Amino acid sequence: MSVKQISVFLENKPGSLKKLTGVLAEHKIDMRAISMVETRDFGIARIVVDDPFTAANILKEEDFISKLNSVLVVEIPDETGGLDKLINIFTEAEVNIEYMYAVSAHRTTKKACMIFRVADTKAAEARLLAKGLKILTQDEVMDI
Template sequence: MSVKQISVFLENKKGRLAEVAKTLSHEKINIRALSLADTADFGVLRIIVDNPDRSLTVLKTHGFVAQVTEVIAVEVEDRPGGLSRILEVLDQDNVNVEYMYAYVEKSRENAIVICRIDDRERALQILEKNGIATLSAEALKAL
C-alpha cells in the first residue's frame, strides 16, 4: 500500500516555507510528517498531509510548484534495530531507498517511516513477505 506525498519546489528565499505552512493552515490541512532537502540555491519540501488531493490543488492555486509522489509508510518497531532490519531486508533484494524520513506519531507502540523507493511494488512485496507492515492512506489518516 502506498500513500501520497506532496513535494513542493522552494527557492531558497526567506519566508517561503512559512508561506506553505500558512497556505495549508488556512485550508485546515494538517501536516503529519515533513522533510526538507536542500542545496545552496533551492529545496524540495516533502509533506504527508491528511488531505493530499486538496493540498495539491490549494498549493498550485497559490502559485507553488508542487506534485504528488507515491511513497510507502512502513511500520517500524520502536526499539534498537527496528529500522536496521527493514533496510537489511530491502538491501538483500537490491531495493534502493531514495530517501526516508520519520512520521511524527504520539502514543503508539510502533514508529512509522516514510520511504521513497523507485521500485515501489517490489518493495511492498518484500516487506510483506518479511512480515513488515505498511500503512494505507486511510490507516494513516485514522491515526
C-alpha cells in the same frame, strides 16, 4: 498500499517556507509528516497530509509547484536493531532507497514509522509484506 506524498518547490530565501505553511494552515490541511531538503538556492518540502489531492489542487491555485509521489510508510519493528532489520529488507530485494525520513510515533500503536521513497515501490511493498511488516494506508496515516 503506498501513500501520496506532496513535494513542493521552495526558493531558499526567508519567508518561502512560511508562505507554504500559511497556505496549509489557511485551508486546514492536516499535515502528518514533513521533511525538508535544500541546496544552495532552492529546497523541496516533502509533506504527507490527510487529503493529498485536495492539498495539491490548493497548492497549484496558490502558485506553488508541486508533484505527487508514491512513498511507503512503514512501521519500525519495536526491538533493538529494528531499523537495521527494516533496511535489510530493501537491500535483499535490491531496491534502491532514494530517501527516507522518520515520523513521530503512532497515536494508538505508539510505534515509530519511517517514510521511504524507493526506486521500485511495488517490489519493495511485496517484500515488506512478505516479511510481515506493517505498511500504513492513507487512512492509517491519519493516526500518526
